[in-house]
Amino acid sequence: MSKTIVVYHSGYGHTQRVAEVVAAGAGGELLAIDAEGNLPEGGWDKLAAADAIIFGTPTYMGGPSWQFKKFADASSKPWYGRAWQDKVFGGFTNSASPVGDKGATLISLQTLASQHGGIWVSLGLLPSNKKESTRLDVNSLGGSVGLLVQSPSDASVEEIPQGDLDTAKLYGQRVAAIAAKLRG
Template identity: 60%
Template sequence: MPKVVVVYHSGYGHTQRMAQSVASGADAQLVAIDAEGNLPEGGWDTLAEADAIIFGSPTYMGSMSWQFKKFADASSKVWFAQGWKDKVAAGFTNSAGMNGDKLSTLNAMFALAMQHSMIWVSQGLMPANTKSAKRDDVNYLVSYSGAIAQSPSDGGAKDMSAGDLETARLFGKRVAQVAGKFSR
């Protein structure tokens, strides 16, 4: 079984709930980036021991949160030693808008993973894009690059779409399966 770690920042609890769903599917350990953009004690060691790292951040103003960006910038020490080279990587994000420029956040995570010489895993789910599709269907928001979710700006984490959370769980499961192929 590969060791999968979900490292994420959540500002209001929505991305945390999504991270929990991803971790559930991947049987992964959660590592939360705090409000100051720092990892908890031992966080860098946990990431060093992982076979796969799944990045998570809310999308604020068309990109990742500053706290996640601080973590990404701090990873330059790991980059210099190529400490994450050939680890599996993936990413997820959440915003209030149906689009909300979530792809910009996923692209930033993808670039981070490529800088680290990691192997990116896509969503791997067919879209729910027919006339009969419902908001709580899996991959209703149709992302291929990573898992995405939409949360109403006037609702809490408990108001998240069941379909988005199931999409996140299935995404975590896929990342773990792919990581298992590389960690044999």
């Protein structure tokens, strides 16, 4: 079994809910980035000990939240020492719109993982893109690089589409399974 950490920032609770589901799928642990962009005490040590790291952030104005970006910039210390070299990585993002430039956020997460010498895990699911498809279907937003979630701006945390939450659980399972295979 691999050790998976889901490190995330959530502005309004929606991304936190998705992080919880991803972590449940992965059998992983949550590590929240606070409102000031900082990790809790011991957070960097947990990331160093992880086999897999899954990044999570809302998409604000076409990219990660500034709090997640502060964390990403602070990861230059483990980057310099290659502390995350060959770890397995994944990522997810959430925004109010079906598209909302989430792809740009996922590419920034994938790039961060690559800068650390990591191994990125794609979503690995076909999109639900037929006429009969609904938001209850897995991967209804058609992601491939990572997990995409939509939470309308006037929706509560409890109103995140079930299809997105089901996709989140499957993605957590996939990342953890690949980390376990590579760990041998």
